[in-house]
Amino acid sequence: MDKSRRRFFSDAARTAGGAALIGLGLGLYARKSASLPAEALRPPGALPERDFVGACVRCGLCVRNCPYDTLELARFEQSIATGTPYFSARDIPCEMCEDIPCVVACPTGALDPALTNIDDARMGIAVLVDQENCLNFLGLRCDVCHRVCPLIDEAITIERQHNARSGKHALMLPTVHAEACTGCGKCEYACVLPEAAIKILPQRLARGAAADHYRLGWEEKRRAGESLVPEDPEHEYHLPEGLDYDHSGDGLVPEELPDTPFPDDPLDTLNQGANP
Amino acid sequence: MNGPRRIPGREAITVKGWWPAYRWLILRRFVQLGILVLFLLGPLAGLWIVQGNINASMVFGLVPLHDPLVLVQSFLAGHVPEVTAITGALIIIAIYLLVGGRAYCAWVCPVNIVTDTAYWLKRRLRLKGSARLSATTRYWLLGTALVVSAVTGVIAWELVNPVSLTYRGLVFGMGAAGLVVLAIFLFDLLVSERGWCGALCPVGAFYSILGRFSIARVSAVNRAQCNDCTDCLKVCPEPHVLKLPVYGADTGASPIVLSPNCTNCGRCIDVCTEDVFRFTTRFEKTHNPIPTLAEETPS
Numbered sequence: 061m062d063k064s065r066r067r068f069f070s071d072a073a074r075t076a077g078g079a080a081l082i083g084l085g086l087g088l089y090a091r092k093s094a095s096l097p098a099e100a101l102r103p104p105g106a107l108p109e110r111d112f113v114g115a116c117v118r119c120g121l122c123v124r125n126c127p128y129d130t131l132e133l134a135r136f137e138q139s140i141a142t143g144t145p146y147f148s149a150r151d152i153p154c155e156m157c158e159d160i161p162c163v164v165a166c167p168t169g170a171l172d173p174a175l176t177n178i179d180d181a182r183m184g185i186a187v188l189v190d191q192e193n194c195l196n197f198l199g200l201r202c203d204v205c206h207r208v209c210p211l212i213d214e215a216i217t218i219e220r221q222h223n224a225r226s227g228k229h230a231l232m233l234p235t236v237h238a239e240a241c242t243g244c245g246k247c248e249y250a251c252v253l254p255e256a257a258i259k260i261l262p263q264r265l266a267r268g269a270a271a272d273h274y275r276l277g278w279e280e281k282r283r284a285g286e287s288l289v290p291e292d293p294e295h296e297y298h299l300p301e302g303l304d305y306d307h308s309g310d311g312l313v314p315e316e317l318p319d320t321p322f323p324d325d326p327l328d329t330l331n332q333g334a335n336p
Numbered sequence: 337m338n339g340p341r342r343i344p345g346r347e348a349i350t351v352k353g354w355w356p357a358y359r360w361l362i363l364r365r366f367v368q369l370g371i372l373v374l375f376l377l378g379p380l381a382g383l384w385i386v387q388g389n390i391n392a393s394m395v396f397g398l399v400p401l402h403d404p405l406v407l408v409q410s411f412l413a414g415h416v417p418e419v420t421a422i423t424g425a426l427i428i429i430a431i432y433l434l435v436g437g438r439a440y441c442a443w444v445c446p447v448n449i450v451t452d453t454a455y456w457l458k459r460r461l462r463l464k465g466s467a468r469l470s471a472t473t474r475y476w477l478l479g480t481a482l483v484v485s486a487v488t489g490v491i492a493w494e495l496v497n498p499v500s501l502t503y504r505g506l507v508f509g510m511g512a513a514g515l516v517v518l519a520i521f522l523f524d525l526l527v528s529e530r531g532w533c534g535a536l537c538p539v540g541a542f543y544s545i546l547g548r549f550s551i552a553r554v555s556a557v558n559r560a561q562c563n564d565c566t567d568c569l570k571v572c573p574e575p576h577v578l579k580l581p582v583y584g585a586d587t588g589a590s591p592i593v594l595s596p597n598c599t600n601c602g603r604c605i606d607v608c609t610e611d612v613f614r615f616t617t618r619f620e621k622t623h624n625p626i627p628t629l630a631e632e633t634p635s
Contacts, residue, residue: 114410124378
């Protein structure tokens with residue numbers, strides 16, 4: 061009896077040990093799988109990655125309902141969580157359907173049904189990563205990324221700047237505005253260079269963040285309609301009579317009186333001849 | 337061993353004829369492959385009867401189906417699913433409560449074909465030797481998968497689950513998932529006989545738990561006619577479920593196979609020459625004649 065009991069406990073301990081080991085491996089793998097590679101973009105409305113990997117059941121209904129074959133399910137060998145949907149902007153970008161069929165098809169809410177206006181999607185942010193090769197930065201008028209942008213003149217604008225190289229032309233610079241960019245990837249897809257100069261990056265890589273207490277003075281001034289700090293008073297010097305203040309370090313110095321070898325009338329100087 | 341080796345199921349063909357000796361196996365493969373074909377008709381032929389894969393799907397764009405185990409993991413990972421997913425999972429639970437929990441394993445799961453083939457080949461090649469794994473290991477693995485999901489916030493088993501890897505592979509493109517299928521085939525063939533489905537798979541463990549309450553059951557209703565050929569035990573993927581119902585008459589055990597591990601594959605019905613087995617429900621009244629004194633007395 062005692063023997064069989066001991067055997068039972070040793071068997072259970074062995075199985076539990078094995079399960080714990082597998083659990084540890086699986087857990088580490090699961091943690092790793094939750095870090096999405098930067099070049100893989102989630103479909104519109106995807107929950108933040110940490111929540112997404114707990115909500116997406118890898119059924120592929122979003123993939124099937126995408127009219128443009130944009131989405132794919134991650135394969136086992138990829139470093140994206142197995143079976144979850146993603147797209148690569150340079151291969152097929154998101155066409156930003158107005159009815160967002162991928163979100164409608166999602167049975168679990170991993171693609172948030174609260175997203176009803178595709179312009180509110182935030183799949184990533186376009187960043188002009190290579191200013192050395194971008195044709196517009198070289199002074200040409202390529203403009204393709206600007207032209208294909210579904211939110212042209214909102215998400216990408218063309219900003220003029222002086223072309224210092226030629227000295228007489230303008231640089232027309234494609235400029236991304238993060239508050240409007242959905243990360244659809246059409247700019248990256250359309251970039252004419254062999255390797256795109258503008259790329260969609262995840263928010264965490266694309267953006268910095270200002271500290272909460274930072275205020276832009278000119279913004280505050282505009283909002284308030286007036287400056288929030290009193291105007292600087294005109295600086296006045298109250299120096300002793302006949303003294304001046306030297307800013308380069310000498311401090312108080314005698315006031316410099318007009319001291320010049322030339323008489324007031326320039327004709328006198330001219331008439332002086334070669335030897336004064 | 338003397339004389340020609342007895343191949344389980346051979347005798348049934350000669351006694352009952354070919355169709356009765358393979359009926360449930362063929363029906364089962366038909367359903368198994370039929371469901372796969374339904375999923376493939378969309379991407380291959382543009383005929384969208386079913387969209388999605390075995391984890392979750394939409395039938396005729398109307399009826400959602402959803403794997404309940406995946407939903408449980410998702411819930412533990414901290415996500416409250418939409419009504420569509422919950423509805424789909426309830427439909428699936430209802431179906432398997434009706435047809436038998438592990439009917440999923442025998443009638444739907446694609447890995448079943450792989451492991452059945454490995455078992456068949458092992459017998460054919462007369463490969464001896466097998467690492468013994470406890471049949472309860474799967475429950476430990478199921479618990480592990482659930483704990484890992486809860487701790488990491490990731491639907492953990494779906495990262496490696498060979499069942500959905502295979503299905504997703506077939507419907508959406510295989511990639512390295514094929515290696516996982518190969519690994520399971522080799523594991524069953526060379527390492528542990530019936531090891532994956534019979535001892536390890538946590539999906540099978542989950543459907544076993546459903547099977548504890550499911551209605552459709554195999555019953556050894558004519559066990560009195562059993563001639564001890566043991567073919568049923570040799571073809572059964574979970575032989576331990578048959579022992580009491582077939583041989584337990586004198587202990588008063590019910591002839592109904594109530595063990596949750598039974599997959600309702602029906603292969604025992606096929607191979608039995610004496611028609612001991614048939615499908616029934618768990619509620620069927622079985623007249624368990626109390627053994628007479630004469631029968632009880634050892635001769």
